[in-house]
Amino acid sequence: AQSVTQPDARVTVSEGASLQLRCKYSYSGTPYLFWYVQYPRQGLQLLLKYYSGDPVVQGVNGFEAEFSKSNSSFHLRKASVHWSDSAVYFCVLSPITGNTGKLIFGLGTTLQVQP
Amino acid sequence: EAAVTQSPRNKVAVTGGKVTLSCNQTNNHNNMYWYRQDTGHGLRLIHYSYGAGSTEKGDIPDGYKASRPSQENFSLILELATPSQTSVYFCASGGTPQNTLYFGAGTRLSVL
Numbered sequence: 651a652q653s654v655t656q657p658d659a660r661v662t663v664s665e666g667a668s669l670q671l672r673c674k675y676s677y678s679g680t681p682y683l684f685w686y687v688q689y690p691r692q693g694l695q696l697l698l699k700y701y702s703g704d705p706v707v708q709g710v711n712g713f714e715a716e717f718s719k720s721n722s723s724f725h726l727r728k729a730s731v732h733w734s735d736s737a738v739y740f741c742v743l744s745p746i747t748g749n750t751g752k753l754i755f756g757l758g759t760t761l762q763v764q765p
Numbered sequence: 766e767a768a769v770t771q772s773p774r775n776k777v778a779v780t781g782g783k784v785t786l787s788c789n790q791t792n793n794h795n796n797m798y799w800y801r802q803d804t805g806h807g808l809r810l811i812h813y814s815y816g817a818g819s820t821e822k823g824d825i826p827d828g829y830k831a832s833r834p835s836q837e838n839f840s841l842i843l844e845l846a847t848p849s850q851t852s853v854y855f856c857a858s859g860g861t862p863q864n865t866l867y868f869g870a871g872t873r874l875s876v877l
Contacts, residue, residue: 682864693769693855693868694808740807744864752823753864757807 652677654743656756664764665733671726671759673741682744683724685715688758689737697739700724711735736763768792771856771869778876784843786872788856796859797839798866799823799831801852808855814839846876 653676663669675681682701686694698709705717715726724741741756768791778784790797795816800808810823812831820831828850830842843850853873857866 684865686866686868691871693870694857694866695868696865699865742866752810752813753859753866755808757805 652681652743652745652754654741654754654756656739656741656759658759659757660760660762662762662764663731666730669726669728669731669735669761671739671741671761673724673726673756675722675724675741675743675754677722677743677745679746680719681746683715683717684742684744685709685713685724685726686740686742687737688740694740697726731761731763733763733765736761769856769858769867769869771854771872773872774870775873776875778843778846778874780847780876782846784846784850784874784876786841786843786854786856786874788839788841788869789837790839790856790858790867791837792858792860792867793836794858794860794867795836796864797833798857798859799829799839799841800855800857801825802855802871803852811841811854848876850874851876 655674684699685697688694698707700707700717708714738758738760740758743754770789772787798813799811809825811829814820814833832840853871855871856869859866
């Protein structure tokens with residue numbers, strides 16, 4: 651079955667610290683993968699996406715993610731977080747074959763950045 | 766810039782009343798989606814569409830209808846609203862094949 655798991659419901663880090671948000675997926679093959687961010691009372695915004703090629707993809711605001719086929723993972727990283735990064739982050743999978751248009755969302759990780 | 770606009774942004778409805786949530790996109794995307802977001806459940810897909818005139822059931826379609834009269838517009842209809850439908854609703858559009866989604870700002874619906 652296709653699925654996305656974000657094992658950490660909530661992550662708290664200090665401003666200036668490095669960050670990793672974890673994402674594991676289940677899919678037979680290589681899917682399209684995305685990270686979205688949701689700020690309070692807003693819709694989801696695309697941070698970055700992976701289709702193929704270089705497993706490390708760069709996104710907006712200094713975020714990057716690394717795809718690992720062997721580990722079925724797509725972890726999000728940032729070298730130094732800012733208080734404005736506090737938000738909910740969603741890992742999302744879009745199937746390539748048999749694409750019905752339905753995407754698979756993780757439940758999200760709430761990031762709180764402490765001053 | 767891709768744009769998805771939802772209206773209204775906030776809505777208070779009475780139990781048993783009819784509610785229509787509207788969504789307009791200027792991205793010329795074929796796919797459009799309605800999700801609801803509730804604490805502990807993440808985003809759940811209600812209905813989606815591949816293009817004008819088409820609607821498909823998502824994972825939680827009961828109690829909801831959808832209408833896609835044109836490429837740009839996709840509506841979600843609650844014929845008989847219930848308190849369990851109190852939630853935040855998001856519309857999104859997506860282009861194939863990668864299906865990158867662009868979301869609206871959401872509609873906060875309270876059914877009393």
